[in-house]
Amino acid sequence: MPELPEVTALVADLSSRLIGRRIRRLQLVSFAALKTFDPPVSALDGGTVTGVDRHGKYLDVVVAGVAGDELHLVFHLARAGWLRWRSAAPSPIRGSKGPIAARLELEPDAAADPAAPAGRGGDGFDLTEAGTKKSLTIHVVHAPADVERIATLGPDPLDPAFTVDVLAGILRAAGRSQLKGVLRDQRRIAGIGNAYSDEILHVAKLSPFARAAETDAAHLHAAIRQTLHGAITRADGLAASELKAEKKSNLRVHGRFGQACPVCGDTIQQVIYADSTFQYCPTCQTGGRKLSDRVMDRLLK
CATH class of the missing domain: 1.10.8.50 (Helicase, Ruva Protein; domain 3)
Incomplete structure (x- = not known):
């Protein structure tokens, strides 16, 4: 299970890759992993990533939605989950029995690839989970505290206030x-x-x-x-x-x-x-x- 040090490193890695990029869509493969319904997953479509944060062992991708509201794609990788970055357009996901729980697709980055064809997804990441016991969770919320287990977290041991x-x-x-x-x-x-x-x-x-x-x-x-x-x-x-x-x-x-x-x-x-x-x-x-x-x-x- 990724813990605070690994999640901190993932925040830094994702920040360098995601901030300023526009989301094409979040494709759910394991619908049981999604723990929220309002706002819908489709609200992320077309939004721009403005930040990446951490709350305990939760990762938080902050998105400026097309409607002008702030959205948060929050996920917990649980015991056997991981994040796998893709540097190229993805191949189609075949079936739902593999390790992929969800796939974030970004719009082509024109600055990085001016020749990227219109309408084709660019890079992004997959959320994967090994084994048969599925515990990875995904939330789309207006604020991190809308996730109950984030709202009840104790103090962060890296915070200066943790004396x-x-x-x-x-x-x-x-x-x-x-x-x-x-x-x-x-x-x-x-x-x-x-x-x-x-x-x-x-x-x-x-x-x-x-x-x-x-x-x-x-x-x-x-x-x-x-x-x-x-x-x-x-x-x-x-x-x-x-x-x-x-x-x-x-x-x-x-x-x-x-x-x-x-x-x-x-x-x-x-x-x-x-x-x-x-x-x-x-x-x-x-x-x-x-x-x-x-x-x-x-x-x-």
Whole structure:
């Protein structure tokens, strides 16, 4: 799942490609992905992209509509979604069983290609989603806050207003909740998912099962900023096609079960839940103790 650093990089990449361009149409392939109906998708036709923004893990393409109103094409790539840029006119989409959920087509850019034939779509991007469980969501709205999950997002950890005191208040309010879950809860802190919560906790040398209210806010705050800023710096300037490989190659513990911890050399362990898995280093984070993994413990009985 793309998280805050990757979505930030996608914003930069799309801004350089989209701003000032006119939309020909947004073609829906997976109609279940569209979560809004007013304004209709066709309201984007002929509109000009004026900006690209991020709200937590949501991408927001800002469009000046032909009727003079501002529209927002907002999408969340979910666990298995991605954005694939096309530099040429697309071939027709055949059927609805492939990975493409939606396709944004731009009008030919006369400045870039004066010979582009009239009426033919130019470049653009596809929203794709692998697997059978489809969670990618698309919204066409007048304001980002019209998307309920954006309206209820917690503070952005890159915002200067996200201070140690703000984090301390979040941790106090979370009480005895496990720290891993608090970091992933988008209503508490926006943009951090499964991978970067693992990385943050490893940098901070904190157990995923630590109680939120008992955590040193200043220490955790420094780990959050260090981890996210480091990932953003590494992703700076990369195209969408390069971001997945960059993220995977630089993770310290997430997705590295059974490998050696890059800090202490201990074997990285994991805990499996019904719908997710996380990794940690026992020596760095839990005083050498292996955390209870109910799924694996049952298998070994």
